[in-house]
Amino acid sequence: MGDGDVNSNLLIARSTGDAQLDKAVGQWLSWDKNPKTKEQIENLVRNGMNKELRDRLCCRLTFGTAGLRSAMGAGFCYINDLTVIQSTQGMYKYLERCFSDFRQRGFVVGYDTRGQVTSSCSSKRLAKLTAAVLLAKGVPVYLFSKYVPTPFVPYAVRQLKAAAGVMITASHNRKEDNGYKVYWENGAQITSPHDKEILKCIEECVEPWNGSWNENLVDTSPLTQDPLEEISKIYMEDLKKICYHRELNAKTNLKFIHTSFHGVGHDYVQLAFKAFGFKPPIPVPEQKDPDPDFSTVKCPNPEEGESVLELSLRLAEKESARVVVATDPDADRLAVAELQKNGRWKVFTGNELAALFGWWMFRSWKVNSSKEADVKNVYMLATTVSSKILKAIALKEGFHFEETLPGFKWIGSRVKDLLDNGKEVLFAFEESIGFMCGTSVLDKDGVSAAVVIAEMASYLETKNLTLAQQLTEIYEMYGYHISKTSYFLCYEPSTIKRVFEKLRNFDSPKSYPKSCGAYGILHVRDVTTGYDSSQLNKKSVLPTSKNSQMITFTFQNGCVATLRTSGTEPKIKYYAEMCARPEQSDTTFLEDQLQKVIEALIENFLEPSKNGLIWRSV
Structure with missing residues (x-):
């Protein structure tokens, strides 16, 4: 018996008194072959950290608005080697059921540049393990040999006629996070019922199969193909379909600054500008190369605005460039800033x-x-x-x-x-x-x-x-459309649930609010329950989404405001917009009305001080 087996047996012998937890601990220590994440669980058991063990081991990852996403680390609700293997085993089982020609069509796998030393997790390693599970089952895998933008995976799925694909990324999330984003054969992210059926299949395949840990298969299997060169070439050719002024682009005096936010975007944005006939954009040197620590920004999210674009804006001023384009770390989103004639920068929403x-x-x-x-x-x-x-x-x-x-x-x-x-x-x-x-x-x-x-x-x-x-x-x-979006951080799921349940039972049971402070409410739509007061049958035209919270209020003054939870982060977001007719050009009045509705919404519906919500300005 090896030292590892003895150690595991001793740990398992330290019963927590919770049969479910004891089983989960035993499974983890038996199945996890990553020494760093295995050690994390062993240390928690040694120190009697039963609550944290339950939090990590007694729940599973679920699909949100962007696939499976969580912090990297040990536990069945975290992103790590074992949960990625389990997820891919479930994917294999479901795809085998859906496609009789799965082994002919194959599967696409891409990854970004995220990584974490403390758990030996990196997007590249997780991509290799994803590929290994499928290769061990005889499925051809199109595994990109280098990090790519997230859009390359759905593009490759359609171009290569693959059955599905996965991108290992957490996009603009904090550096501790990673994710598993699934695309169907149509090149779109999976929707219901695929997500629910895949989760069922994952539950049926939690023990790693023979070969699932064998990432060497990526280098030795004849079923591995690298689509990077082909996909990059035809993607850039396809881009030209939406290029309408190539000759003008080649002659423009405008200079452009590009930041890739320490992610994957630099090489690909350079190629895209070339495809359109432009001179290459000037990169922000401190941010052009991959860095999983995102060392020059407080958060790797260009949506946060001028505060995280500071290096780009200063470089633009130095280079006399008027326009800054910023791609997020996996290059699927874009922020834009433009220098105005008054010398100030406008960061567009x-x-x-x-x-x-x-x-x-x-x-x-x-x-x-x-x-x-x-x-x-x-x-x-x-x-x-x-x-x-x-x-x-x-x-x-x-x-x-x-x-x-x-x-x-x-x-x-x-x-x-x-x-x-x-x-x-x-x-x-x-x-x-x-x-x-x-x-x-x-x-x-x-x-x-x-x-x-x-x-x-x-x-x-x-x-x-x-x-x-x-x-x-x-x-x-x-017509002017004045909008404002922001969010509150909320780390307690029970608080989020309480906020939204109060709105559904505001003055009495099953009664939505009829006003918000001084502002009358014309209609309420609750996508979580499928209710819409503006419809004759009171049923929402949009599909019901029971796994997330979202309520929209249409006010009598023309403002439309939505409260919803984020599918990827611990946030309650609000979205509000005043829509005016073209002849209504008093933007000061519209902005004032919008701000007053937002203030009433926060005070009456979110009650941040009472609920411990932390506001973040966007």
Whole structure:
């Protein structure tokens, strides 16, 4: 008997008095072959840390808005070697059931540059273990040999006609986190019922199979293929479909700064600019190379605004560049800043960028379409918590606008349905700086969005317009849309549940609030329960989403506000927007009304001091 076996037996002998926990501890120590995560559990057992052991071992990862996502470390509810193996075993079992030709079509695996020394976790290692599980079962695996942007995985799934794919990433989350993002054969993130069925299959396959730990298979199996060169080449060729001013791009005097936030974006954004005919953007040297510690920013999320873009803005001033583009660590989201004539920087919100993208993509379609092209066949989409600016443009221009639940998995699936029915989709977005320009990738894509915004800025420069000036022209044409989004941190799930249950039983049981302070409420929609007071049958048109909290209030003064929980972080988010008609140009009044509704919403519905919520300004 080896020393490890003796040690494990001694630990198991230290019964906690909780049969469920004792079983979970025994399973972990028996199955985990990563010495660092195994040691974490052993130390907790030695020190009698039963509560933490229960927290780590007596619950499992579940699918949120972006797949499985959690901190890296030991435990069945964390991201680590064992849980990734278990998840992939469940994936294999489900895909084998769904696709009779699974072994012919194969599976795509990509990864970002995250890593954690304390648990020996890195995205690359987790990707290799994902591949190993499938290779051991005779499934061909397209494993990228180098880190790639998240959009490359759904793009590769469609191009290679694979059954599915996984991207190992936690996107813009803190450095301690990682994730397992699943794409279906259609190139979109999985939606229900696939997520629930995969979880069932994971539960049936928790013990590692023979070969599941053998990451050497990646290098020795003839079933391993590296799609990097092919996918990168055809992705860049596909990008040219949404390039409309290549000659102008080559001649522009505008300079662009790009930061990849210590992630994967540098090489790929450089190639994208080349594909559009631009000179390469100037990279932020301190942030262009991968760094899993994200050492120059307090958080690796460009959505946080000017505070995390400081290095980019200072470099832009030094280089006399007017536009900054920032991709998040896995390069699926884009932030943009522009130097204004008053010398200040404007960091555009996701909703403002969507107004610009929506205008640009429709304008480009009109200019470049044949006379027979039917505007009624054209679509744009947005998540329901995003600005309604595309709806306003659609109403005036004659194309279709649709809303989905939050999360690009809903957008991607709906776009694929529209394409399959002969429709043309120009653009889709979510307010958290996620944009889909064209339909080569059925997910948000920061690489393509970065180069499209650069082309837009170059074109506007020839008209002596800035991005900010064009945004004003859009609002003057289609109506001002003033929005504000922020969030509160809340680390107690019971508190979150209490906040939302109170709203569902506000004045009496099963009674939603009829007003918020001085502001009357016209309609309430609760996607969690499927209720919508604006519908004749009181049922929400959007699908019910029982695993997340989301309630939308339409106020009598025209404001629309949504409270929802984040699918990836411990947050209660709020989204509020005032939509005006084109003739309503008093932005000061609109902003004042919006702010007053938000203050009433926070005071009356969230009650932060009472509930211990920590506000964060965005």
